[in-house]
Amino acid sequence: MVQTIAGKQVAEWVKALPLLDEVIATREVYWNNPNQLPVDEMGKNAKLTMSDVMQAEQRLRRFAPYLTVAFPETKITDGIIESALKKIPAMKKQLEQRFKVNIPGDLWLKCDNDLPISGSIKARGGIYEVLKHAESLLFENQFLQETDDYSIIAEPKFKSFFSSYSIVVGSTGNLGLSIGIMSAKLGFQATVHMSADAKQWKKEMLRDQGVNVVEHVADYSKAVEEGRAQAGADPNSYFIDDEHSEDLFLGYAVAALRLKEQLNKKEIRINKANPLHVYLPCGVGGGPGGVAFGLKLVFGENVHCYFAEPTHSPCMLLGMITGEHNNVSVQDFGIDNKTAADGLAVGRASGFVGRLMEPLLSGIYTVEDAILYELLADIADLEGIQLEPSALASLYGPVQAARVRDVTKHQGTHIAWATGGSMVPQDTMLMDYQKGKKQQVLSIRKDARSAD
Numbered sequence: 074m075v076q077t078i079a080g081k082q083v084a085e086w087v088k089a090l091p092l093l094d095e096v097i098a099t100r101e102v103y104w105n106n107p108n109q110l111p112v113d114e115m116g117k118n119a120k121l122t123m124s125d126v127m128q129a130e131q132r133l134r135r136f137a138p139y140l141t142v143a144f145p146e147t148k149i150t151d152g153i154i155e156s157a158l159k160k161i162p163a164m165k166k167q168l169e170q171r172f173k174v175n176i177p178g179d180l181w182l183k184c185d186n187d188l189p190i191s192g193s194i195k196a197r198g199g200i201y202e203v204l205k206h207a208e209s210l211l212f213e214n215q216f217l218q219e220t221d222d223y224s225i226i227a228e229p230k231f232k233s234f235f236s237s238y239s240i241v242v243g244s245t246g247n248l249g250l251s252i253g254i255m256s257a258k259l260g261f262q263a264t265v266h267m268s269a270d271a272k273q274w275k276k277e278m279l280r281d282q283g284v285n286v287v288e289h290v291a292d293y294s295k296a297v298e299e300g301r302a303q304a305g306a307d308p309n310s311y312f313i314d315d316e317h318s319e320d321l322f323l324g325y326a327v328a329a330l331r332l333k334e335q336l337n338k339k340e341i342r343i344n345k346a347n348p349l350h351v352y353l354p355c356g357v358g359g360g361p362g363g364v365a366f367g368l369k370l371v372f373g374e375n376v377h378c379y380f381a382e383p384t385h386s387p388c389m390l391l392g393m394i395t396g397e398h399n400n401v402s403v404q405d406f407g408i409d410n411k412t413a414a415d416g417l418a419v420g421r422a423s424g425f426v427g428r429l430m431e432p433l434l435s436g437i438y439t440v441e442d443a444i445l446y447e448l449l450a451d452i453a454d455l456e457g458i459q460l461e462p463s464a465l466a467s468l469y470g471p472v473q474a475a476r477v478r479d480v481t482k483h484q485g486t487h488i489a490w491a492t493g494g495s496m497v498p499q500d501t502m503l504m505d506y507q508k509g510k511k512q513q514v515l516s517i518r519k520d521a522r523s524a525d
C-alpha cells in the first residue's frame with residue numbers, strides 16, 4: 074500500500090503544489106501567502122481580540138512590582154520584561170554585500186536575545202502563562218486581589234503555598250528555560266520534558282535551579298506529548314501546552330503594544346508609504362504567531378509579517394501550503410527535522426496558530442543552517458551582538474524578500490526579530506562563531522567557483 078499524507082500521495086501533493094518539490098529537497102524557498110485577507114475580514118473571525126491582548130498587558134503590569142523583587146535585573150524597566158529596538162546599519166550593508174541585494178529602508182533588530190530572566194522570546198509567553206496560573210491559584214484561595222501590591226508574592230508563605238502545585242512543559246529548550254526559571258522562583262515544582270535537540274547547557278542551567286528535567290530521545294512533539302500525559306494524571310499539576318495555549322500566545326502578542334510605543338519614541342511613523350516588515354523565526358508557531366497577531370491588530374494593513382524556518386524543519390510552511398496545518402509533519406514528507414537552530418526544530422506546527430495566521434501572514438521563507446552561522450559571525454563582528462542560531466533566521470528575511478519582491482513592495486522599515494542569545498554560555502558562543510567564520514570562507518570559495 075502506498076503511504077498517504079492527509080489523504081494524498083506525495084506525488085499528488087507535489088503535482089498540485091510544485092513548490093513542495095523544493096521544500097522536500099530542503100532547498101531554500103520563499104512562499105507568498107495567497108490566502109491573506111484584508112485585516113477587517115480577519116477581525117470578524119478571530120476568536121482572540123485586542124481586548125484579550127490588553128488584558129494580558131495589564132496582568133503583566135500587575136506583576137511588575139513582584140518581578141522587580143524576584144528578579145532585580147528587571148528594576149531598570151520597573152518590572153516590565155522588554156527588549157530594545159536597535160538600528161543595525163553595518164549589518165544591513167553586510168547583508169547587501171554578502172547576498173548581492175538591495176534592501177530599501179532601515180533595518181532594525183528587536184533584541185529579544187537580551188530579554189531579562191530567560192534571554193529569549195520565551196520570556197514573553199512562557200513567563201506570562203506561569204504568572205497567570207499563579208495569579209488564578211492565589212485568587213481562588215483568596216490570598217490576593219487585583220488591587221493588591223503584587224510584590225507580596227515574594228514572601229516565603231507564598232513559596233510554600235505554590236510548592237504543593239506543579240507546572241509541566243515540553244520544550245526544545247528555551248520554553249523550558251523560561252517556564253522552569255519562573256516556576257522555580259515562585260516555588261512551584263517544575264518539570265521540563267526536553268526533546269533530543271535541546272542543548273545540554275539548557276538542561277544543566279535548569280537542574281541548577283532545582284527544575285526536574287526529563288530527557289527524551291525523540292523530537293519536540295513527543296516531549297510535549299509526554300508532558301501532557303504526566304500532567305493529566307495529577308489534579309495539582311498544570312501543563313503549559315505550546316501547541317494549543319492561548320495564554321502563551323497572548324503573552325507574546327503584548328510585544329506589539331510595546332513595539333508601537335518604541336517606534337513612536339523613535340518617531341518612526343508606520344503608514345502606507347512606510348510599512349513595517351517583520352521577520353520572525355518560527356518553531357511551533359506560538360511566539361512568532363503571537364507577535365504577528367498583535368502587530369496586525371496594531372498596524373493593520375501597514376505591517377507585513379514573515380515567518381522564517383530552517384530548510385530541514387519547515388513545519389509551518391508545510392501546514393500552510395497544504396492547508397492541512399497540524400495534520401501534516403515534515404517527517405511525513407521525508408524531511409528529517411535536523412537543524413542546529415534548536416528553537417526551530419519542530420516537525421509539526423501548532424494547528425491553532427496555523428489556522429489563526431492563515432489570513433494574516435504575508436509569507437514564509439526557509440534558510441539553510443550554514444547561513445545562520447555566517448550571519449551569527451557577521452552580527453558579532455559588526456554590531457557586537459551575540460545571537461543563537463535560531464535567531465539569525467530573522468536576518469535573512471530582508472534578503473529573501475529583496476530577491477523575490479519588487480522594490481516598491483519592499484520599501485519601508487524592516488525589523489528582524491532576534492529571538493534568543495544572551496543565555497548561551499561563552500564557550501558555546503565561541504564555537505558557533507568559529508563555525509560561522511569557517512563557513513564564510515567556504516561560501517566565498519563556492520561563489521568564486523560558480524563565477525568561473
Ligand SMILES: *Cc1c(COP(=O)(O)O)cnc(C)c1O
Binds near residue numbers: 360
Ligand atoms: C522558541 C523559539 C522560537 C520560535 O518560537 P515558537 O513559538 O516555537 O514558534 C524562535 N527562536 C528561538 C530562539 C526560540 O527559542
